Amino acid sequence: MPMFFTREDSMRYAIVGSGAVGGLYGGMMAHHGKDVHFLLRSDFDHVRENGMRIDSVNGDFVLSNPNVYQRPEDMPRCDLVIVALKSTNNAMLADTLPKVLADDGIVLTLQNGLDVEADCVAAAPGHAVMGGCCFLCSNKLGPGHIHHLDYGRIVFGGYEFIGQVDRIEKLGKQIADDMQASGIDANWTEDLPAARWRKLMWNVPFNGLSVVLDASTDAIIGCPASRTLADRIIREVHAGAAFCGVSIDESAIEKTMRHTETMVPYDSSMRLDFLNGRPMEIEAILGNPLRAVERRLADRNADSAEKLAHPMPSVKMLREQLQFLDSRPDTASNLSG
Secondary structure, three states, rough: OOOOOOOOOEEEEEOOOOOOHHHHHHHHHHHHOOEEEEEEOOOOOHHHOOOOOEOOOOOOEEEOOEEEOOOOHHHHOOEEEEEEEOHHHHHHHHHHHHHHHEEEEEEOOOOOOOOHHHHHHHHHHOEEEEEEEEEEEEEEEEEEEEEEEEEEEEEEEEEOOOOHHHHHHHHHHHHHHHHOOOOOEEOOOOHHHHHHHHHHHHHHHHHHHHOOOOOOOHHHHHHHHHHHHHHHHHHHHHHHHHHOOOOOHHHHHHHHHHHHHHOOOOOOOHHHHHHHOOOOOHHHHHHHHHHHHHHHHHHHHHHOOOOOOOOHHHHHHHHHHHHHHHHHHHHHHHHHH
């Protein structure tokens, strides 16, 4: 494998987690002629026989014969492995990534939450890792069937450079070019923490409240009481980022509310997981930013006798409510019934 790819080189992509995120982006890249290989589990037989169907606001298409595999050891070694699993399934990464990555391959995780890249670093030692945020409304309707409703932007950047800063930035921009040529609004950033916290300003309130309030985004934003609550939580996440040394322009608060007003009515991924009895990404989306804030609080209290107020009290309460609901699998059927 070459140490550096040029724009004329063809990169080989693996998609680990071919659902609402990986299925859409990987499908778009394969549809535009990129060398893409999908790791599938329960959908393998269906997709092998029927192909992969993408219904999108940007145009529907079917991949009639995608490169699909049921086991990582059957896949070719890939230059970039895109991890689009739910973070609740990260235990499988240690068995998967070493079997799929080329010798100098890179991992790009498109999972929700903060510091989710750490699991990829642990599963693929010696490999560079990137992280990305997807500003996307997309659901999986059935085996090999993705419904893209709105948006679609990716912002990604380097996380674990392993001494290869120039190479990672070069490859990041090439990956962005490949994605853009496939109709994906992909953007390289040199400030991944800011991108992560910026996405949390939507994910924390609207994923969390959608479960606790049993409501879609349009219902939350349309009720004055829940709208006020969402706004308060967004402001707390913004304050949490600043407390951790991550600067995000204050205008992002109003933009988050405005974008939610204009997006199509949408059931968040966390609500769909809850209603279908699947584990929710509570720790990645709420727990990790809370722990980051609490570490900073502990550091500051060690230097000062002054007791500091927690900058995200409503987020703490929301996490505790979600943990309660997650511990009671019968609750989802009662809410949906």
